[in-house]
Amino acid sequence: MTTVDGDAQQKIDAYLARLRGRLRGVNEQDVREIVEELRNHILEKVSLGGAEVTASGVGATLAALGSPEELASAYTTDSLLARAEVSRSPVRILESLFRSASLSIAGFFAFLASIVGYLLGVSFILCALLKPVHPQTAGLWILPGSADDFLISLRLGFGSAPPGARELLGWWIVPIGLVGGVGLVMLTTRFGLWCVGQYRKSRVLLPG
Amino acid sequence: MREVDPKDPETGDKWEVQLRKGCLELAILAALWSQKLYGLEILRRLESDSDLIVSEGTVYPLLSRLKVLGLVRSEWVESDAGHPRKYYALTPVGKQRVLDMSKTWARFSSSMSKLLAPLGKGK
Numbered sequence: 001m002t003t004v005d006g007d008a009q010q011k012i013d014a015y016l017a018r019l020r021g022r023l024r025g026v027n028e029q030d031v032r033e034i035v036e037e038l039r040n041h042i043l044e045k046v047s048l049g050g051a052e053v054t055a056s057g058v059g060a061t062l063a064a065l066g067s068p069e070e071l072a073s074a075y076t077t078d079s080l081l082a083r084a085e086v087s088r089s090p091v092r093i094l095e096s097l098f099r100s101a102s103l104s105i106a107g108f109f110a111f112l113a114s115i116v117g118y119l120l121g122v123s124f125i126l127c128a129l130l131k132p133v134h135p136q137t138a139g140l141w142i143l144p145g146s147a148d149d150f151l152i153s154l155r156l157g158f159g160s161a162p163p164g165a166r167e168l169l170g171w172w173i174v175p176i177g178l179v180g181g182v183g184l185v186m187l188t189t190r191f192g193l194w195c196v197g198q199y200r201k202s203r204v205l206l207p208g
Numbered sequence: 209m210r211e212v213d214p215k216d217p218e219t220g221d222k223w224e225v226q227l228r229k230g231c232l233e234l235a236i237l238a239a240l241w242s243q244k245l246y247g248l249e250i251l252r253r254l255e256s257d258s259d260l261i262v263s264e265g266t267v268y269p270l271l272s273r274l275k276v277l278g279l280v281r282s283e284w285v286e287s288d289a290g291h292p293r294k295y296y297a298l299t300p301v302g303k304q305r306v307l308d309m310s311k312t313w314a315r316f317s318s319s320m321s322k323l324l325a326p327l328g329k330g331k
Binding site for chain 1: 247248263264265266268269270272273276277278282289291292293294
């Protein structure tokens with residue numbers, strides 16, 4: 001039976017408490033399992049050297065695991081990316097891309113493009129759905145700008161149309177909005193998943 | 209464009225790290241092919257049966273990811289050590305995945321060996 005001296009126990013507890021505190025976004029059941037598994041790993045690894053677990057032995061084992069921050073980052077990022085790829089949920093994909101946006105310029109642009117893609121797709125779908133409710137004002141409108149400029153506006157039908165504006169698609173916005181909107185959401189999801197896959201592959205799993 | 213010095217040890221190290229990184233998932237799945245293992249056993253198996261130098265802090269998050277992907281499942285088993293151990297085993301999807309990966313590996317390795325054969329003769 002392994003015995004753990006007071007200092008060693010304190011060191012293990014402090015390490016695992018720091019890890020637990022940084023496993024944000026991981027559900028409580030998974031956090032408990034991660035902490036328990038690592039506690040057992042530490043105890044078993046250290047006890048290979050003898051029956052008594054000492055603070056110095058614990059120190060070397062904890063160093064081999066890396067800092068709690070690095071370890072937590074590996075857990076949260078890896079499981080976040082894997083969940084995004086498995087669930088294909090836009091929320092999970094955006095969550096993963098948001099994480100990659102904080103780490104690289106390419107990640108930032110991928111996040112930005114995905115946000116724009118989803119917003120545009122959802123706007124088209126909403127516009128198509130609201131056309132029967134606001135037949136006079138919902139739709140794709142062309143607005144006169146300054147000089148030869150013009151603006152194209154996707155309006156959901158709340159409020160009145162601006163003066164001089166002309167509607168472009170009429171009732172065609174319903175099928176075009178639905179097909180185009182759903183297509184855009186699907187395309188953005190595929191793009192987002194591809195970016196998440198690239199980001200996962202680019203992550204270094206081994207120390208350099 | 210930055211010129212790459214082939215004699216720069218860092219260039220070689222980075223390539224080797226990337227190569228090992230790419231093999232780690234296959235190595236872990238292959239280690240679980242014939243039996244279920246817990247984390248420390250997987251690490252020992254990788255150290256003894258392969259040339260992979262694996263960081264302990266890498267394997268556990270990777271196992272967690274493989275579980276989310278449905279390639280492995282886990283269960284806690286009571287042990288003589290006085291605490292339960294978390295054992296990992298391949299799921300049917302994981303078994304198929306490691307079979308596919310090993311076929312790809314065999315094809316890749318064979319074609320690379322052909323390409324590299326003249327280098328051995330030139331020594």
